[in-house]
Amino acid sequence: MSRIRKSIAFGLLGCSALTGTASADTTVKDKDPAQLMLVADSTSAPVESAKTNGCDPYQDYSCYQQSLGTGFFNRLANYYKLEYGHAGPPADPKAPSSHQEGWPTTPETIPPQPFTEWPYGGTTSLGVNLPASVDSPLMVALSDTAVGNFLTASNIQAYGWVNVGGNISTSSTKQGGNAPAAYLYRPNSIQLDQTVLYVERTPDTVQTDHIDWGFRVAGIYGADYRYTTAYGVASYQLLSHNNENGYDIPMLYAELYIPQVANGLTLRLGRYISVPDIEAQLAPNNYMYTHSLTYTYDNYTNTGLQSTLAITKRLLLQLGVSVGTEAAPWHLGARIPNPYPNQIYPGATFKKDPGALPTLTACSRYSTQDGKDNVNVCANGINKGTYGYNNLQWYGFTYYHKWNDNWHVAYEAYYLHQNNVPNARNPIVQNINANGGTPFTAPGSNILFNAPNEAQCSDVNKLTCTAGAWGTVAYFNYSPDPLNNISFRPEFYWDKQGQRTGTATRYVDFGLGWQHWLSPQIELRPEIAYYKSLNAAAFNGNANLGIAPNKDHETIISGDVIFHF
Numbered sequence: 001m002s003r004i005r006k007s008i009a010f011g012l013l014g015c016s017a018l019t020g021t022a023s024a025d026t027t028v029k030d031k032d033p034a035q036l037m038l039v040a041d042s043t044s045a046p047v048e049s050a051k052t053n054g055c056d057p058y059q060d061y062s063c064y065q066q067s068l069g070t071g072f073f074n075r076l077a078n079y080y081k082l083e084y085g086h087a088g089p090p091a092d093p094k095a096p097s098s099h100q101e102g103w104p105t106t107p108e109t110i111p112p113q114p115f116t117e118w119p120y121g122g123t124t125s126l127g128v129n130l131p132a133s134v135d136s137p138l139m140v141a142l143s144d145t146a147v148g149n150f151l152t153a154s155n156i157q158a159y160g161w162v163n164v165g166g167n168i169s170t171s172s173t174k175q176g177g178n179a180p181a182a183y184l185y186r187p188n189s190i191q192l193d194q195t196v197l198y199v200e201r202t203p204d205t206v207q208t209d210h211i212d213w214g215f216r217v218a219g220i221y222g223a224d225y226r227y228t229t230a231y232g233v234a235s236y237q238l239l240s241h242n243n244e245n246g247y248d249i250p251m252l253y254a255e256l257y258i259p260q261v262a263n264g265l266t267l268r269l270g271r272y273i274s275v276p277d278i279e280a281q282l283a284p285n286n287y288m289y290t291h292s293l294t295y296t297y298d299n300y301t302n303t304g305l306q307s308t309l310a311i312t313k314r315l316l317l318q319l320g321v322s323v324g325t326e327a328a329p330w331h332l333g334a335r336i337p338n339p340y341p342n343q344i345y346p347g348a349t350f351k352k353d354p355g356a357l358p359t360l361t362a363c364s365r366y367s368t369q370d371g372k373d374n375v376n377v378c379a380n381g382i383n384k385g386t387y388g389y390n391n392l393q394w395y396g397f398t399y400y401h402k403w404n405d406n407w408h409v410a411y412e413a414y415y416l417h418q419n420n421v422p423n424a425r426n427p428i429v430q431n432i433n434a435n436g437g438t439p440f441t442a443p444g445s446n447i448l449f450n451a452p453n454e455a456q457c458s459d460v461n462k463l464t465c466t467a468g469a470w471g472t473v474a475y476f477n478y479s480p481d482p483l484n485n486i487s488f489r490p491e492f493y494w495d496k497q498g499q500r501t502g503t504a505t506r507y508v509d510f511g512l513g514w515q516h517w518l519s520p521q522i523e524l525r526p527e528i529a530y531y532k533s534l535n536a537a538a539f540n541g542n543a544n545l546g547i548a549p550n551k552d553h554e555t556i557i558s559g560d561v562i563f564h565f
Contacts, residue, residue: 057082057090064090068140076141083519087111087482089135096130100206103127103313105371107402111517112485113477114285118374118400118410120365121275122318123266123308124214124255129205131155131214135520138565160197163222163283165560166190171540173547175244180501180538181509181531182296183289184558185223185244192245193560194222194283203257203266211258218251220282226450228281230271230301231353231389232328242449242544250281250301263310272306274299274325275318275363276378278398278410278475287410287475287485288513289525289560293493294471297500298416299325299381299392306361314369318378320361324353325381326390331356336444340437344422344429344463350439355388355418372402385419387464389440389452392416396471410475417468421499424454426463449544455497456504467499483517489529502543505535526559 055063067082068075083089087109099106106116106128117125132139132152136159142148151157169187171177177187185191197219203212220228225246229238237246253270279286279295304322311317323329334356335349363378380394396414422429422438433454436442440451457465473491480486489511498504513527531539531554541549 053078058086061090061092064092070144072141072145075144076137079137079140080519080521083135083521085483086519087517088520096206098128098130098133098206100127100208100313104367104369107371107374107400108408109482111483111520111523112479112481112515114287114515118367118371118376119278119280119285119398120316120318120363120376121273121277122268122306122320122361124202124205124257126205126264126266126308126310126316127313129202131202131204131212132157133202134159136565137521154201156199156201158197158199159565160195161284161562161564162195163193163224163560163562164190165193165289165558167556167558169554169556169558171551171554171556173540173542173545175545176542177540178554178556179542180293180296180503180507181529181554181556182227182291182293183224184556185226187556192222194220194224196220196282203255205257205259205264205266208259208264211256211260213257214255216251216253216255217249218282219247219249221245221247224281224283227296228300230303230326230328232331233271236446238450239445239447240449261309263313265310266308268306268308269304271301271303274302274380274394275306275320275361276376276380276394276396276398276412276414278412278473283560283562284523284564287477287487287515288489288511288527289558290511290513290527290529290556292471292473292489292491292511293501293507293509294412294414294473294491297469297493297495298414298471299390299394301326302359302361302381303327303329304359314367316365318361318363318365322359322361322381324355324357324359324383324388324391325394327353327356327388329356332358336439336442338437339442340432340435342428342432342435342437344420344432345437345439350442352439352445353389354386354439355383355391357383357386357388357391359383374398374400385417385466387418387421387452387467391418393418406479408477410477411473413470413472415468415470417466418499419466420464421455421457421467421497422464423457423460423462424498425456425460429454429463453499453502455499457497465497467497469496469500470494485515487511487513487515489513501538502541503533503536503538503549505533505538507538508532508534521564523562524559525562528555528557530555 057064132155167184171187200216201214203214225248228248228250237243256267258265302322306320331353334352360382365376367374377397385393394416398412402408455467476488478486493507495501509531511529516524533552537549539551539554
């Protein structure tokens with residue numbers, strides 16, 4: 001059947017199921033997962049639905065409530081059964097439009113893609129978001145209860161997913177041997193990647209007559225917490241204990257939407273996924289189970305104030321201030337004793353995290369009216385660039401092009417760096433480290449594991465140098481029908497001083513993945529990826545265990561399942 005690309009809103013909480021275009025960001029760390037559950041008009045479903053309780057709401061929406069029945073667990077089970085084999089919930093013919101007039105065409109649908117709007121972070125998507133628009137079995141099951149009625153009246157939703165994956169790898173070091181490949185930390189194993197719960201209210205950015213507001217609290221538990229951790233935010237799990245599983249709150253923010261400023265303005269305050277990138281930490285926002293190196297080793301979260309202004313309906317400008325990247329506001333100006341004053345850190349104290357600094361983000365995003373082309377140019381985490389926990393100065397762009405309803409490409413390129421990074425090759429620096437004379441080796445840092453890497457400077461005599469990395473990655477995507485997408489991911493990554501991955505080398509890698517949706521709530525993602533380090537052994541090691549990499553290539557067959565609720 002033909003693919004219907006324009007999302008249609010469905011009433012979800014109060015006896016219907018809302019679907020919209022974007023309810024949140026999606027960059028990279030557009031990264032925002034509310035978008036991943038927004039689905040398309042289910043008339044594009046490839047199979048006939050089975051009748052539930054004697055009726056089929058895909059044929060006659062008036063019997064929607066009858067098909068679900070009564071009681072929390074009964075409605076929950078019936079909703080999973082109802083959507084199975086379809087690309088979305090039944091379409092409510094009376095649902096309001098989820099698209100502001102004149103806004104560029106929404107290019108994709110969920111399923112089979114991980115987003116509807118081309119990803120950009122730091123904001124609820126302007127012009128295309130209705131509140132309470134996530135297709136959630138949990139909210140449907142709650143909708144005839146007192147709790148559900150309260151949430152419905154408040155436009156608040158609670159939803160999430162469980163993500164479990166496994167891999168077979170040519171690497172064998174038990175912990176961390178797959179690195180620098182990411183999001184499958186332990187080779188040859190099955191792991192709980194992430195269990196995620198959102199509680200949120202998103203602003204209505206379709207309407208233009210009143211100010212609206214929103215918030216999000218997003219909790220995560222599982223092996224993937226190690227990729228979202230910010231120094232000072234429950235980071236003891238990773239930095240003091242190196243726990244295999246842990247928790248984090250990668251998003252905790254309030255948001256204000258002001259439609260009267262230009263074509264719309266949002267202000268987001270709190271911790272949020274950083275603005276650039278194709279990919280995101282949270283599973284449903286990504287094409288594939290594994291991540292590119294380009295994504296894995298750049299900025300993840302910021303804490304601060306991010307603004308997004310629609311100059312026109314095609315051109316957005318973003319300006320934000322934050323406290324570095326992966327930095328806690330309470331580390332701003334915080335100092336700890338220096339047990340070994342030295343040439344790099346001569347004082348009796350030093351900043352606990354020198355990367356916790358007033359920081360700027362500035363981006364511009366342009367989309368064609370037909371939605372087939374989109375470019376997002378960004379400078380993220382910009383300050384003095386002082387070597388910090390993850391004080392990355394990021395300059396890059398993403399570009400998306402859609403040829404037709406079956407083919408599109410997502411492309412990203414960037415350069416990032418930090419300044420004054422201690423030279424790991426220098427004997428003096430090695431002695432300084434041994435005596436705790438840096439912010440990340442001092443006893444007061446409480447960092448026993450996973451400290452930020454130092455640089456492998458070209459001149460062994462230098463105490464510090466600038467450490468930079470270049471990354472470029474593409475996703476070529478083919479979607480034969482509304483429940484399937486195939487992604488091919490070629491990548492080149494140059495970690496010039498080895499500060500990002502631990503090895504100074506150039507990487508070339510290729511991944512091939514299949515995203516197969518059994519319904520809007522259940523997704524399977526098998527894949528195979530090959531990684532090659534061109535200049536040195538980079539795989540099958542673990543710095544925390546004192547195991548040096550001993551392979552220059554790696555092949556991983558992997559896959560995961562995402563079960564939404």
